[in-house]
Amino acid sequence: MAVCARLCGVGPARGCRRRQQRRGPAEAAVADSEPDTDPEEERIEAGAASAGPGAGPGAGADTDPDADPGAERVEAGAASAGPGVGPAAPPARCSLLELPPELLVEIFASLPGTDLPSLAQVCTKFRRILHTDTIWRRRCREEYGACESPRRLESAGVSCRDVYTQLLHRYRHILGLWQPDIGPYGGLLNVVVDGLFIIGWMYLPPHDPHVDDPMRFKPLFRIHLMERRSATVECMYGHKGPHNGHVQIGKKDEFSTKCNQTDHHRMSGGRQEEFRTWLKEEWGRTLEDIFHEHMQELILMKFIYTSQYDNCLTYRRIYLPPSHPDDLIKPGLFKGTYGSHGLELVMVSFHGQYARGTKITGDPNIPAGQQTVEIDLRHRIQLPDAENLCNFNELSRIVLEVHEQVRREQQQEAGDSPAPPREQPATRGPGGAAAQDGAASAPAGQGQPFVLPVGVSSRNEKYPRTCRMCFYGTGLIAGHGFTSPERTPGVFVLFDENRFGFLWLELKSFSLYSRVQATFRNADAPSPQAFEEMLKNIQSLSS
Numbered sequence: 451m452a453v454c455a456r457l458c459g460v461g462p463a464r465g466c467r468r469r470q471q472r473r474g475p476a477e478a479a480v481a482d483s484e485p486d487t488d489p490e491e492e493r494i495e496a497g498a499a500s501a502g503p504g505a506g507p508g509a510g511a512d513t514d515p516d517a518d519p520g521a522e523r524v525e526a527g528a529a530s531a532g533p534g535v536g537p538a539a540p541p542a543r544c545s546l547l548e549l550p551p552e553l554l555v556e557i558f559a560s561l562p563g564t565d566l567p568s569l570a571q572v573c574t575k576f577r578r579i580l581h582t583d584t585i586w587r588r589r590c591r592e593e594y595g596a597c598e599s600p601r602r603l604e605s606a607g608v609s610c611r612d613v614y615t616q617l618l619h620r621y622r623h624i625l626g627l628w629q630p631d632i633g634p635y636g637g638l639l640n641v642v643v644d645g646l647f648i649i650g651w652m653y654l655p656p657h658d659p660h661v662d663d664p665m666r667f668k669p670l671f672r673i674h675l676m677e678r679r680s681a682t683v684e685c686m687y688g689h690k691g692p693h694n695g696h697v698q699i700g701k702k703d704e705f706s707t708k709c710n711q712t713d714h715h716r717m718s719g720g721r722q723e724e725f726r727t728w729l730k731e732e733w734g735r736t737l738e739d740i741f742h743e744h745m746q747e748l749i750l751m752k753f754i755y756t757s758q759y760d761n762c763l764t765y766r767r768i769y770l771p772p773s774h775p776d777d778l779i780k781p782g783l784f785k786g787t788y789g790s791h792g793l794e795l796v797m798v799s800f801h802g803q804y805a806r807g808t809k810i811t812g813d814p815n816i817p818a819g820q821q822t823v824e825i826d827l828r829h830r831i832q833l834p835d836a837e838n839l840c841n842f843n844e845l846s847r848i849v850l851e852v853h854e855q856v857r858r859e860q861q862q863e864a865g866d867s868p869a870p871p872r873e874q875p876a877t878r879g880p881g882g883a884a885a886q887d888g889a890a891s892a893p894a895g896q897g898q899p900f901v902l903p904v905g906v907s908s909r910n911e912k913y914p915r916t917c918r919m920c921f922y923g924t925g926l927i928a929g930h931g932f933t934s935p936e937r938t939p940g941v942f943v944l945f946d947e948n949r950f951g952f953l954w955l956e957l958k959s960f961s962l963y964s965r966v967q968a969t970f971r972n973a974d975a976p977s978p979q980a981f982e983e984m985l986k987n988i989q990s991l992s993s
């Protein structure tokens with residue numbers, strides 16, 4: 451916080467602070483590195499004097515890189531120290547202040563930007579050097595990946611130091627990946643730096659049921675840095691262009707947006723036009739196209755519920771899952787079919803012998819944040835022979851057998867009885883071994899035929915007709931309003947690195963999932979523990 455306060459104080463030159471205030475911590479640090487006990491003033495004068503002749507573009511080190519810098523410093527030090535200290539002064543001083551400016555620029559540019567304000571308070575020389583914009587350009591690039599062209603900065607009348615202090619540092623807490631708190635529906639927002647802007651991009655699934663189509667995205671807000679002004683926040687919601695907004699950074703890993711001109715969200719045709727436009731964007735259809743009455747109701751409800759927020763939303767930080775070389779596939783985000791609810795975003799992560807699918811967007815049955823599927827990687831399922839592939843009862847029998855076995859194992863583990871029932875070795879042995887073998891030596895690219903059993907519905911008929919392997923898993927189902935949730939058995943079908951499916955046995959329904967190919971910035975979890983913690987948080991918030 452102290453650093454922050456000082457950083458925000460780096461403004462245009464206000465004269466040397468050194469004379470107005472006593473030593474700060476950074477000054478003390480500089481002093482500590484000096485072996486002598488000269489008063490500060492003298493050292494600085496000495497530094498200035500010695501820097502004088504060499505400070506120009508052709509400083510000694512530049513013209514003759516092989517010259518012994520130590521010797522030069524000794525000379526300079528001795529010459530400048532002369533009048534103040536007398537002949538008895540130690541001859542070999544090595545002061546930072548005596549380094550040529552271009553070397554200091556090099557050193558300062560390699561430090562964290564948050565350390566620079568303290569340096570600027572050390573002395574006039576440092577303050578002056580810290581006006582060098584290349585230092586701040588490098589800080590913007592290395593710390594925030596922001597590299598704006600000098601020409602564009604110039605035409606905007608903004609310096610890299612402004613970009614660093616007024617935009618990047620000031621709004622650093624909102625960069626990253628976020629989930630809006632919007633009832634059961636959730637969402638995905640990536641806040642990124644783009645030139646002189648910070649932009650909040652909302653990512654939306656493609657139109658139902660085209661899971662392989664790319665994500666759609668639109669800006670919800672932006673923060674714009676302009677000449678001699680602090681950054682302005684604009685709401686981008688609606689169809690009438692940017693307008694006045696507000697960003698509030700609250701608790702850790704949380705922030706809110708507010709729109710100050712919600713009249714910009716309204717349409718001349720009233721709510722009906724707003725609904726029709728929303729429907730076209732979200733579903734690519736008209737209400738008449740959707741014959742299914744239940745689906746019409748769900749869509750209308752979502753519109754009414756979400757539009758009441760008018761872009762005044764609170765966001766919670768989420769992370770992308772950490773990946774491990776042993777994972778079945780690369781973890782990440784997937785678009786999946788959820789029946790009448792349309793497409794939803796699911797995050798796949800690996801946890802030892804289980805894989806989890808966590809909802810990033812949700813619906814009134816199973817809300818965002820909940821664990822929609824859990825894959826038991828110890829229990830591989832062997833699909834029926836080709837001629838029996840279409841037989842639902844055959845598949846059902848196989849899955850329910852594994853389901854029973856898993857249930858017995860869980861009871862034993864929960865009971866932790868000293869004398870385990872004798873089925874244990876028999877049931878656990880083959881299942882576990884098979885799964886391990888399968889997972890370890892998964893033949894990449896080599897598939898077996900796959901077709902959905904007769905009677906199982908899939909919104910997307912274009913699912914792959916070969917699969918790599920199948921596992922037992924459970925899916926979460928609940929009544930409207932997330933009432934009496936329960937886990938129901940199913941089959942996880944791995945098609946390839948980027949696609950999988952889940953067959954909901956009791957619902958006789960199939961969900962197809964396809965990887966989100968978009969890349970998200972500042973989205974990695976700082977540690978596996980932080981990721982687990984995040985999953986727990988978003989789950990508890992929707993329970």
Ligand SMILES: [Zn+2]
Pocket residue numbers: 685686687688693695709710711712714715760761
């Ligand atoms: Zn607005």
